[in-house]
Amino acid sequence: MPNLIAVLTLLNDRGVPYLIHTKRTHAQAHYLANVLQEFSSFQPAELINLGESHAEASVIRQEIQTIAKPLTGRVGMNYTGGTKVMAVHAYRAIEAVQPNAEFSYLDSNTLELMIDEDVAPSLRFKVSPPLTLEQLFRLHGLSWQPNNPPGDCPIQPEAATRLVQFYQSHDLRKAWQHWCHRTLRPQTKDAYNHWRTEAELEKVSPLAIASLPSVIREDLFAAYLHANTQELWLQAAPKLGFNGITQFCAWLNGTWLEHYTLSEAQRIAPLLNIHDSRISFNIRDPLKPYQDWAKFEFDVAFMQGYHLFALSCTTATGRSQCKEKLMEASVRARQLGGSEARIALVCCYQHPDSLRSELEVATRNRRIAVFGRSDLPILGQKIVNWVKQNG
Numbered sequence: 112m113p114n115l116i117a118v119l120t121l122l123n124d125r126g127v128p129y130l131i132h133t134k135r136t137h138a139q140a141h142y143l144a145n146v147l148q149e150f151s152s153f154q155p156a157e158l159i160n161l162g163e164s165h166a167e168a169s170v171i172r173q174e175i176q177t178i179a180k181p182l183t184g185r186v187g188m189n190y191t192g193g194t195k196v197m198a199v200h201a202y203r204a205i206e207a208v209q210p211n212a213e214f215s216y217l218d219s220n221t222l223e224l225m226i227d228e229d230v231a232p233s234l235r236f237k238v239s240p241p242l243t244l245e246q247l248f249r250l251h252g253l254s255w256q257p258n259n260p261p262g263d264c265p266i267q268p269e270a271a272t273r274l275v276q277f278y279q280s281h282d283l284r285k286a287w288q289h290w291c292h293r294t295l296r297p298q299t300k301d302a303y304n305h306w307r308t309e310a311e312l313e314k315v316s317p318l319a320i321a322s323l324p325s326v327i328r329e330d331l332f333a334a335y336l337h338a339n340t341q342e343l344w345l346q347a348a349p350k351l352g353f354n355g356i357t358q359f360c361a362w363l364n365g366t367w368l369e370h371y372t373l374s375e376a377q378r379i380a381p382l383l384n385i386h387d388s389r390i391s392f393n394i395r396d397p398l399k400p401y402q403d404w405a406k407f408e409f410d411v412a413f414m415q416g417y418h419l420f421a422l423s424c425t426t427a428t429g430r431s432q433c434k435e436k437l438m439e440a441s442v443r444a445r446q447l448g449g450s451e452a453r454i455a456l457v458c459c460y461q462h463p464d465s466l467r468s469e470l471e472v473a474t475r476n477r478r479i480a481v482f483g484r485s486d487l488p489i490l491g492q493k494i495v496n497w498v499k500q501n502g
Contacts, residue, residue, distance in 0.1 A: 112449045113189070114191065115242075115417075116224070116240060116417055117215055117224065118153070119150065122187075123185070125153070125154060126154065127155075128147060128153060128156045128157070129156070129157050130144060131159045131174075131175065131201065133161045133162065133163065133165040134160070134162050134163055134165075135165065141158070143250060146249055159178060165196065166196045171196070171200040175201050187212060187214070188205050188212060189214075190202060190214065191217040213226055216233075222239075222418065223238070239418070240416060241386050242414055244389055244412060244414055244419075247414070247419060248394060248447065256393050263388065265370040265371070266351070266353055267336075267362065267367070268374035269335060270335035271367040271371035273330055274368075274371070275368075276488065277331070278459060279487075279488065284459075286322075286327065290320070290323055291365075294318055294319060295360065296364065298315055299345070306357045309356055313356065317344050318343045319341070319342060328340040328341075336351060347359075366424075368425070368426050368459075368487075369410040369424045372390075372457050373390045376413050376494060379494060379495050383415055385413045385498075388414075389412060390410060390411050392407040392409070392410075392412070394407060407443050408436070409421035411457075418451055418453070419444060419452040421443070421448070421452060422454075422455045422456070422457055423437055423457070424457045425458050428459045428461070430460060434466065436458070437470055441454045453479075453501045454480075455494075456470075457482045457490065459487075461483055461484055461485070462483065478501050
């Protein structure tokens, strides 16, 4: 990521990026070169493989000087992505044969690109070249599953908003959870707790909803989900915007919170220059081709420039469940977005501040956010505050 940002920010039109790497970072160099191919203003990247010589000073200097000495025009080196040994000796090597070369470093704490100066303080300036979420994944050798890309449009956001309002009431929340546990799941899941096949779900009888409070039956089911006040037909899923009954069942079971979160992120996007936001990341990992699918532990993500904001969502109210959810999301988000990635948990826990304090220590990250049940009705504003504090 830091090297990609440096190329997009500093390389002149028709310039050539040289990606100096070792055997251990060979794959990452190829991923970066592939993403750079999408930017037609640059020449194709040239990959320089130092093999096993990641700590051999003489080899590093010799190989890099062989490349750098004949270069004409302006020459720059970005050393953010290198190890300390590679960075030091590459710096010295280029400085020796290109005395007018410029050296840059991306500061992940301030999100500033720094241009080294000999006797004066480094030049520092904010950079925010826009990257898409797809480019970010591809930068790590990951891609969408062709038949199951992440969604960019929330499903039934108005209905999800009503559920957010219901969850502010202890009695309504308990009634909804009880219905999911006693009615929805027994009729739509198998003995292994997996959703039944679409063919099986097509044959499921209408679900009884008469036991729910009238406000839920009237203001949610009848108003938004093509039901009457007594029964719900799962087969109405396509008319409601779902791609199948399975997705409808998952929405009822809790992913409504993800769709609500995405709708709130998109609502406030113009205020924050958010240019790409998506939901439900099922990815193809080239290192695990035998897997039919793999779901990332964060559920909603958006990009502000090259800056990744990842939100993990759960309707769980238990502290341990919420903590585990955010810990998993933190690992994945930092894997993709580096130190610049910001992670948040959207949950139904009633003491989000104490959970956030605990997680700051556990993750060694003081820029995480936890939004609890009482935050949900004003989630959009909460996200605005979070992004402004961490952008």
